[in-house]
Amino acid sequence: MSARIVLLGPPGAGKGTQAARLAGELGVEAISTGDIFRANIKGGTELGRLAQEYTAKGELVPDSVTNAMVKDKLVSMVGEEPNHLGFILDGYPRNTAQVAELDAILEEIGVTLDGAVEITADPEVVIERLLKRADIEGRADDTEPVIRHRLGVYAEQTAPVSGVYRDRERLVQVDGIGDVEDVTARLIKSLEQFG
Ligand code: B4P
Numbered sequence: 001m002s003a004r005i006v007l008l009g010p011p012g013a014g015k016g017t018q019a020a021r022l023a024g025e026l027g028v029e030a031i032s033t034g035d036i037f038r039a040n041i042k043g044g045t046e047l048g049r050l051a052q053e054y055t056a057k058g059e060l061v062p063d064s065v066t067n068a069m070v071k072d073k074l075v076s077m078v079g080e081e082p083n084h085l086g087f088i089l090d091g092y093p094r095n096t097a098q099v100a101e102l103d104a105i106l107e108e109i110g111v112t113l114d115g116a117v118e119i120t121a122d123p124e125v126v127i128e129r130l131l132k133r134a135d136i137e138g139r140a141d142d143t144e145p146v147i148r149h150r151l152g153v154y155a156e157q158t159a160p161v162s163g164v165y166r167d168r169e170r171l172v173q174v175d176g177i178g179d180v181e182d183v184t185a186r187l188i189k190s191l192e193q194f195g
Pocket of ligand 1: 010011012013014015016017018033034035037054055056058059060061062066090091092093094098129130132133141150176177178179180183
């Protein structure tokens with residue numbers, strides 16, 4: 001058996017930061033849909049050109065594109081022993097339609113999800129973090145109006161995803177405020193709840 005986790009939380013909660021750290025701690029791969037889109041934008045691929053139209057405005061990339069991308073990735077990772085497959089999905093699913101697609105993909109490849117971990121953080125804290133990142137990395141979607149729009153998209157489309165996993169009794173929430181190392185320790189502790 002290996003860890004199979006979905007990482008949820010608003011933009012700037014620390015999903016990308018913590019997915020990489022958790023992947024190292026748990027010895028599984030972190031799959032970040034945002035990172036895959038950014039790599040394609042940088043590489044000037046067809047997928048990148050399409051993704052840029054949406055990510056730069058803080059909109060979600062269409063489900064048909066995102067779902068196919070995640071399916072390809074998971075299918076390519078699963079080997080002879082589906083139970084050995086481990087992953088942390090960072091930034092997917094981001095709406096309830098993507099939850100349904102992830103359920104279908106996992107059923108098809110014969111694995112079950114341990115559960116979803118939601119990193120919580122106050123909107124003003126995440127705005128401050130993302131503006132700081134804008135200074136360092138210059139991401140097109142880290143300007144204040146786009147960040148506020150992303151938070152709106154999160155509240156409307158992504159927050160209901162937590163409710164789906166809560167109803168399944170497969171959701172844990174972890175406070176994302178504090179030192180990066182402390183948040184990682186909280187996350188690892190929280191995974192005990194999945195048994
Ligand atoms: P993402 O790449 O997922 O961007 P994000 O939500 O801002 O999270 P990110 O992981 O980058 O930031 P983090 O919180 O780690 O998505 C970007 C775009 O791609 C979306 O808007 C959408 O257009 C598209 N997309 C992605 N997935 C999609 C999907 N499934 N469907 C459709 N579209 C999709 O970190 C933020 C900052 O905080 C960093 O600078 C970090 O250093 C800092 N930080 C982290 N932890 C901290 C801590 N404890 N203390 C202080 N600072 C901290």
